[in-house]
Amino acid sequence: MVTVLSPLDRKLVRDLWRIKGQALAIAAVIAVGVLMLVMMTGLVNTLEETKQAYYDRYRLADVFAPVERAPDRFLERLAEIPGVAVVEGRVTGSALIDMPAEVVPVRAKAVSLPDDGPARLNDIYLAEGRMPASGRADEVLLLKGFADARGLRPGDRLSATMHGARRVFQVVGLAQSPEFLYTTAPGEIVPDDARFAVLWMSRDALAAAYDMQGAFNEALIGLDRDATAQGVLAAVDRVLDPQGGLGAFGLEDLPSNFFITEEIEGGRKNAVGVPPIFLGVSAFLLYIVVSRIVQAEREEIGLLKAFGYSDWEVSSHYLKMMLTIAVVGAIAGSLGGIAAGRAMAGVYQAYYKFPFLVFQLDPRSFVIGFVISVLAACGGGFGVLRGVFRLTPAVAMRPPAPADYTRAGRLGGIWLRILDQPGRMVLRRLRRQPARMAGGALGMAAGMALSVGMIGVQAGFNQSIDLSFGVLDRSDAQVTFTHAMSDKVVYELGRLPGVEEVEPVRNVGVRLRHGLYTHRGAINGMIAAPRLARAMDDAQRALTLPDEGIVLSSALARVLHAGPGDVVTAEVHEGRRPVLEIPVVAVADSLLGSPAYMNMDALNAALKEPGRVSGAYVRLDEAGQDTALAAIKDMPGVAGVALKSDVRDSIQSMMDSGMGAVRFIMLAIAGIVTFGIVYNAARIAFAERVHDLASLRVIGFSRGEAAFVLLGELGLVTLAALPLGAVMGYGMAAAVSAAFSTEVYSIPLMFDARSVGSAALAVLVSAAFSGWLVKRDLDRVDLVTALKTRE
Structure with a gap:
């Protein structure tokens, strides 16, 4: 059975082919919005699902209760607290790892493993090697991220200082843990795999190293499903206070969980705030394009109605055009969002050290993307369709009434002296149709605002690092002590050479x-x-x-x-x-x-x-830095030394990874959208003026002069868009900077001449390239066909 297209559907196909450049540009803008929505929601879902699966599979504790030293019998008292499902005590301690040929030691955390089987809470994932053998105090598991950064493998040996004593260990396996998805040294907020390690070893061996035989210094607690964390925390503190409790805290305050939760929340804010910007721009472009098409097809609309087509049938033809563009953009955006989401998910897995990845797209994002795209198309075309309804066949088939330009005034005086005929034609059109020119300038300004906002965010990230490590922190290194010490140590530090x-x-x-x-x-x-x-x-x-x-x-x-x-x-x-x-x-x-x-x-x-x-x-002192660092490392009570240069590199890596990396994608997208908007404006101007330009060619104007009339108008509209785009860009930069800022880092609002200038240059380059494309089409115009076209 062969399906035959109706006459209106055949016209729809021809119209779409005729405006294919503009249609593809608008569809690309819509696709960008949907891509960002699908990608960001997919990343948020993937992180959330993977995090929760990892936590559940390896039984991450709900409550952490550090204490100076508590006998093991206190674990039974903790287990009696209402709402507590499981309790496990462990020994933890700080350590320093000496790396060959490095002056600064690596800070580490030592964590005990149960001697009688798998951990009931905070279990580990064994990535390589084996578990430490029972009774072997010199065998340890090493955090895989640190091992990869340092090139260590099972079988290697390392030297570490624990509780003032230097010991040599053999690495028998590499491990990962949901407790250390985001690894930072105590007191720092910057993750660096090469500067912080975690060692797991048997409970008996670690207890002996830290004088914790028969005792623990951290309790892990799992809660019942219906338990309230606040009540349990207060009860835990009451039990452990006499033993030197340091304040129990819930999973939300675990540094690793806090940072990844902030990353997820940042992605959720971006997913809500960014895509509507692109879809709003697409609605505006659809309105401009379809309104110009309807205006150019007044006679055809009248003929269709005269032949019996109803208002709804004619209106649905133009609605189908808008919906087709929107649906094509939504499909392309959905497919692109899936691909981009999968690629970014791999980045997250490597950055956060997940041993597995639960890639989870949000079906709602596709529905929302399609619905918003359709609404954008309908919103952009609502005013146009009202105009179609109002047109009666008799009115539509008559040429539109000549425009009244008496209020536009006449060009005279200096303009007649300094402008040639093509120049006066350009200026006259701008004076006679200011609203239309303003619409084109507003569209270009929106594209420029996107670029200003994203360039400003890029500058904000760099400014944040420069201010943090050039203005706020003017030191070369930070020394951390194992405990609060007498201020005499300051004088000892000051006397060290270097x-x-x-x-x-x-x-x-x-x-x-x-x-x-x-x-x-x-x-x-x-x-x-x-x-x-x-x-x-x-x-x-x-x-x-x-x-x-x-x-x-x-x-x-x-x-x-x-x-x-x-x-x-x-x-x-x-x-x-x-x-x-x-x-x-x-x-x-x-x-x-x-x-x-x-x-x-x-x-x-x-x-x-x-x-x-x-x-x-x-x-x-730069010349004596190594000598000074070696002397600081040998001082008693020093827990670690952090070089500012290393911390800065770690911050840069953190901001360029995870959700921060999305800004690079958004910057590229902003450039594409800017070109799409400018190209659309150029194509619309060409479609409107092709009859006039052909007439100029017939009466003797050269190709260059005819092109000047068109491109001069585009140039003036572009120049008018630049200051407006700068103003709109300020608001865009403020909104995007706020969306990227979290409790981990804040992105300052950067709105300077460089950001505006770079965005303005992008608009000018887009206008020049679009103008070249339009001039090429103008040179190929068949004058006879163009003159037969109604204005």
Whole structure:
């Protein structure tokens, strides 16, 4: 059975072929929006599903309860707490790994494995090798990410310092764990596989190394399905407080889980906020293109109605045109989104060290993509279809009434002297049809705004790194101690050869509360007027820390919903564990993390521990850096040294991976969309003027002069779009910067001459290339056919 197309459907095919360039450009804009929607929602779903499957399969604990030292019998008391399903005690400790030919030791965390079988909580995935043999205290498992970064394999040996004693271990296997998806050294926020390691070894061996026989220093707790975490946390703290409990916390405060959750939330914000921008632009373009087609086909519309086609049938013809373009774009975007999502998912798996990947597309994203595309098409064509309904056959078949240009005024004076005839024609058309020209300029401005926003985000990422490591942090390295030490150690550091300046810090783990809002982090105690590591306001002025009060970073202030004049509660997790009520005195501009700052002397006084420091920032002599680092490493009580250059490289890698990498895709897409918009404007102008331009050729104008009339109009519209695009780009840059900012890092709003200039150059290049394509078509126009076409 052969299906025969109706006359209107055949006309639809011919019309689509005639405007194929414009249709493909609009479909590409729609495809970009759908691609971003499918890709981002797919990535969010993939991360969420993979994370949850990994957590469930390897039984990640719901509650973590660090303690200084508690006898094993306290595990039974923890198990009796209502809502607790399973409890397991373990031993953990810090370690330093000596790598051959490297001055700076690698910080590590040692974690015990049960001696009597698999772990009931926080189990591990054995990627290579075997488990440590029973009774072998020198056999360890090594975190696979660190082993890969350092080129280590099962069978290799490494030297580590644990609890002041140097020991040699044999690596018998490589492991991964949901607890260490995102590995950072204590006190840092930047992941670096090469600078932080995790060692797993038998419980008996690790307990002997840290004097924990018959005891544990961390309890892992799994909850019943209907248990409330807050009630269990309070009960756990009551049980462990007498033993030196350091404050139990839930899974949401586990650093690895926190960072990956922030990544997922950032992707979710982008998935909601970015695609509508592209789909809104596509609706605007559809409106312009189809309205011009309807205006050019007035006579055909009248003939169709005169031959008996109803208003609905004629209107549906143009609606089908818009829907076809939208559906083609949605299909292309869906397929592209699947491919892009799979590619990006592989990046996430490598970055977060998932041992497996549960790639999960969100079926709703396809439905939403198609629905929004159709709505964009309908929204763009609604006004056009109303015009089709209003046209009666008699009115439509008559030529439209001549336009009244009396209000446009006449060109005279200086314009007649400086412009030739083609130039006056260009200017006259702009004066007579300002609304149409404004519509074209608005479309180009929207494309430029996309480019300004994405170039601004790129600059914002770079600015964030430059400010963090060039203005806020002016040290060369950060030294961390195993515990709070006497400030005499600062003078010892300053006397070392190669050390030029030392600035002490006191970092104290706390839970900050303000009303219903809480944040688990640290207070950074610094000297009143620090020089090496500073807090700064939004004008990049260094803040002097007062004798009383706390300074919140801007990210932390948003989390706590607190500002100057408010009072926050700080529950300290070390020492005497006091609960402090501290007024907020200022908000600092933060780019990395969510820190809080206090005057170090005031912090120590509040803790009743005067003259204590937990670390220091140091500035080193370039020539004597290695000597200084070697001397610092051999100092007693040093837990680790972090070179600023290494931290900066790690931050750059973090921002260029994961959801941060999406900005590169969006920048490329913004360029494509910008060209599509400019090309559409050029094609529409050509379609409208082809009759006029052919007439100019017939009466004696050269090809160049005729082309100047068309391209001069395009050039002026493009120039008019540049300042408008710059203004719109400011809002776009602000919106996209906010979408990419998380608690891990904040992207400052960058709106400068370079961003605007780069976007303007992209528009001008797109206009030049589009103009060349249109001129080529103009040179090929058949004058006889063009003159037969109704204006």
